[in-house]
Amino acid sequence: xxHHGIGIIGVGMIxxxxxxxxxxxxxxKVVACFDISKERVDHFASAYDCIxxxxxxxxxxxxxxxxxxxxxPSGLHRDSAVKAAAAKKHLIIEKPLEITVExxxxxxxxxxxxxxxxxxxxxxxxxxxxxxxxxxxxKERLGKIVLGDAYVKWYRSQQYYDSSPWKxxxxxxxxxxxxxxxxxxxxxxxxxxxxxxxxxxVSRTLTHTGIEVEDTAVAILNxxxxxxxVIEGTTSAYPGFFKKIEISGDKGSIVMEExxxxxxxxxxxxxxxxxxxxxxxxxxxxxxxxxxPAAIGYIGHKKQIANVLDAIENNSELLIDGHEARKAVExxxxxxxxxxxxxxxxxxxxx
Numbered sequence: 001x002x003h004h005g006i007g008i009i010g011v012g013m014i015x016x017x018x019x020x021x022x023x024x025x026x027x028x029k030v031v032a033c034f035d036i037s038k039e040r041v042d043h044f045a046s047a048y049d050c051i052x053x054x055x056x057x058x059x060x061x062x063x064x065x066x067x068x069x070x071x072x073p074s075g076l077h078r079d080s081a082v083k084a085a086a087a088k089k090h091l092i093i094e095k096p097l098e099i100t101v102e103x104x105x106x107x108x109x110x111x112x113x114x115x116x117x118x119x120x121x122x123x124x125x126x127x128x129x130x131x132x133x134x135x136x137x138x139k140e141r142l143g144k145i146v147l148g149d150a151y152v153k154w155y156r157s158q159q160y161y162d163s164s165p166w167k168x169x170x171x172x173x174x175x176x177x178x179x180x181x182x183x184x185x186x187x188x189x190x191x192x193x194x195x196x197x198x199x200x201x202v203s204r205t206l207t208h209t210g211i212e213v214e215d216t217a218v219a220i221l222n223x224x225x226x227x228x229x230v231i232e233g234t235t236s237a238y239p240g241f242f243k244k245i246e247i248s249g250d251k252g253s254i255v256m257e258e259x260x261x262x263x264x265x266x267x268x269x270x271x272x273x274x275x276x277x278x279x280x281x282x283x284x285x286x287x288x289x290x291x292x293p294a295a296i297g298y299i300g301h302k303k304q305i306a307n308v309l310d311a312i313e314n315n316s317e318l319l320i321d322g323h324e325a326r327k328a329v330e331x332x333x334x335x336x337x338x339x340x341x342x343x344x345x346x347x348x349x350x351x
Contacts, residue, residue, distance in 0.1 A: 099174025120325020123300020
């Protein structure tokens with residue numbers, strides 16, 4: 001069994017999630033970390049028994065690192081990724097891949113030209129319930145799909161935004177309630193529904209002060225399969241609710257709340273349906289990040305990182321590559337553009 005040495009860039013809260021996930025994988029270990037803050041590096045290196053660096057070049061020269069895991073603020077992903085790819089390190093990048101499709105494409109090209117594996121983190125796709133929904137849609141159990149909706153009515157206090165200078169900025173956060181919090185639901189929605197053809201949207205800052213980005217957004221979507229839908233994302237809905245995805249067709253409907261199946265109903269039932277309803281009605285073990293960003297479990301991260309290791313070792317299918325990871329970013333970028341310009345925006349975006 002190959003043992004993979006993983007180096008983490010950026011040791012904030014999400015890096016802890018990655019480290020816990022890596023710790024639980026038999027053939028992987030966090031061997032190094034990098035951050036510009038020596039205090040944070042020392043604390044993290046001590047907690048995870050790895051070497052700490054405050055010099056990026058020294059970190060990238062560490063021969064024990066085969067994979068670099070990027071957990072910096074979103075708008076800094078490209079710079080680290082391009083350098084790591086040039087150092088021939090495989091890449092795992094926390095969501096969003098980057099804050100614009102143009103920057104995503106620079107990372108994708110850097111990985112391609114250096115022949116390294118690139119994966120963008122979307123752990124929700126690895127939940128068992130997500131896979132069940134995807135399979136039901138592929139089997140056309142919902143008939144003609146007419147609506148696909150994502151609702152992320154979360155709550156973040158003013159203190160959450162005040163706690164870090166990069167939060168709520170266009171340059172580093174790349175957006176607010178959509179780009180930071182709702183992107184998991186946006187990704188799942190497009191994974192279930194297929195490509196988005198156009199968006200018409202409004203986004204506003206309604207309750208938080210001192211941030212440049214939206215805390216509330218609503219978008220109407222037209223999908224390539226003829227269906228319509230909405231995305232609602234906010235960090236202003238006290239006390240915060242589970243993210244919800246609803247898929248409706250003329251022969252069945254599915255409602256997913258976090259990792260639970262709130263509805264699984266088809267015109268033509270199978271023997272397995274009742275068992276699926278029972279099994280997936282109480283899967284959510286945490287608050288899902290609805291009001292506390294630290295309350296998100298690491299199992300999805302573990303499954304995704306294991307998939308990346310398998311792809312590197314065995315050249316097997318990488319479930320979320322750079323092209324997959326950029327899809328949600330493109331939808332959100334189009335939503336921002338629609339809100340700013342007051343018109344419907346077609347996808348793919350014209351560069």
